[in-house]
Amino acid sequence: MPGKNISIIGLPASGKTTYIAALWALMLNNSPHCSLRLHSLKSGNQQYLNKISEAWLSFSEIGRTFLAKDVGEVVMNLQFKDSQEVAVLNIPDFFGELFDAHFKDREWTEDYFDLMKTSHQLILFVDPYHENNIARTIMDERQILEQYGDLEDVMEESAEQKQRGKEENKESGKVDTKESKSPLANAKIYQHINSSNQVKLVEILQYLLFSLSRAEPFKVAIVVSKWDKVMENFPNKRPDEVVKSNLPLLYQFLNCNASDLIFKFFGVSAQGVDYDNSDGLDEFVKMLPEDRVNIFDGANYSKNIATPITWLIE
Ligand SMILES: Nc1nc2c(ncn2[C@@H]2O[C@H](COP(=O)(O)OP(=O)(O)OP(=O)(O)O)[C@@H](O)[C@H]2O)c(=O)[nH]1
Ligand SMILES: [Mg+2]
Known part of the structure; x- marks a missing residue:
């Protein structure tokens, strides 16, 4: 049974937990659109997964992930519906401050390093509406x-x-x-928290490339979250265009390191709607959970929440 460690990277409030909650809820509900089904939960914190997916199903805020102990390991045995192949997937739901701390302190723990050594795939979350993701001119x-x-x-x-x-x-x-x-x-007073997110994300990717020099390139799915809002405001935009215009340094870094990184951009609406948008919410509560999500790979839209994962492990 091939094991895959997929690591999630993303600054605070970039949409990591919401994505995991939607993935878990849709796999448990056996969504017809989802290309993966849950074979078994190998280990991990099922209580946590149930809690976040219940919040997702009931359209309520999941809440910030604050402590590593709240999260624990998320190790799932997933089965590809078409090939029946089973893959062990480890997706720990880190809290965003961890990545801020890596940038600020310029160090990471042994445990994190060990995990990264065995990860060959990354999902990097970017919130297109975060104030530090909008290039200042x-x-x-x-x-x-x-x-x-x-x-x-x-x-x-x-x-x-x-x-x-x-x-x-x-x-x-x-x-x-x-x-x-x-x-x-x-x-005037330097505070790491005010640094542009693209600088932090490039630093994080740089650490990974330098400290884990590998024969094989890293595969990175760049997930632009809150895609429902992008779809509404910029209906013709592709996720790579959003990254290129809002996080040009990150875009350039990825392209300049194409020999070490295989990357693809995805627009992901895991929540489907902004919970502050009361008009939109009324429509959404009538929908089936599997119809709520939207994933755009730059060419096609689908309701398969696992699209970035299937691309990573294919
Ligand atoms: N409109 C919209 N909002 C979203 C979507 N996904 C997440 N959000 C909102 O974005 C905020 C942050 O989402 P989280 O999933 O908690 O982000 P996180 O990366 O886990 O954050 P930390 O745990 O702090 O690291 C929450 O207020 C969510 O409701 C989405 O697809 N659409
Ligand atoms: Mg979280």
Whole structure:
């Protein structure tokens, strides 16, 4: 029985858990569109999987994944419906802060390294609507400058505020978490959390390529999540175009490392609808769960939630 470790990478709130929840719910419901069926759960945290898939089925927020202990291993024995072949799939649902921490601390744990050594496939999640995934332009920066005044004034203001804050905190013994109203003033103090997501994702991929130098290339499915919103706002866009325009550094990195990375872009709507969109939600609750998802591989739309996985392990 061939074993496959598929690792999921994605910054906080990029759609990882929602995808796993939809995959699990649709496999359990034996969705006619899903190319994989559950053979058996080898090991792993079934309670967790049931909890997230119940939330998905009832259109309620799954909630952030905070602690590794909440998640545990997700090891499934999956069977391809057409070939009947069984594959062991290990998809741990990491919490996004883990990847932020890898970028910030520039180190990862032994356990994570061991897992990556045995993973030959990756699913990389990108939220096209995250503010750090929208490329900032010189034009936008200028507008901010015009709005908030001259850059030097802003920097002076920032330095003064910082000093004042430090003195106040010293007196009160408090740790200040207040932020200045001016985005530029805040931007002066480097915080990894404000770094563009594409920089973090490229760093993560670079670590993998350098530390796990392999004879065989890595296969990476780039999943652009919340595709329902992209479909609504930009009906003619393909997922590779979204990455190219919103995360150009990541797009360039993938293309420049094509000898070490085999990649494909997927637009994935695992939730089907934005839960804040009350009009859309009314329509959706009437649908069968298997009709809720939409997957776009750049050429065709399908309702097969497993499309990125089948491409990875084919
Ligand atoms: N509209 C829409 N929203 C989605 C979709 N998938 C996820 N979301 C929303 O995106 C947010 C983050 O989704 P999660 O699946 O929790 O993201 P995550 O990557 O697991 O986040 P962490 O656990 O923090 O790392 C939630 O508010 C979801 O409701 C989708 O297909 N469409
Ligand atoms: Mg999560």
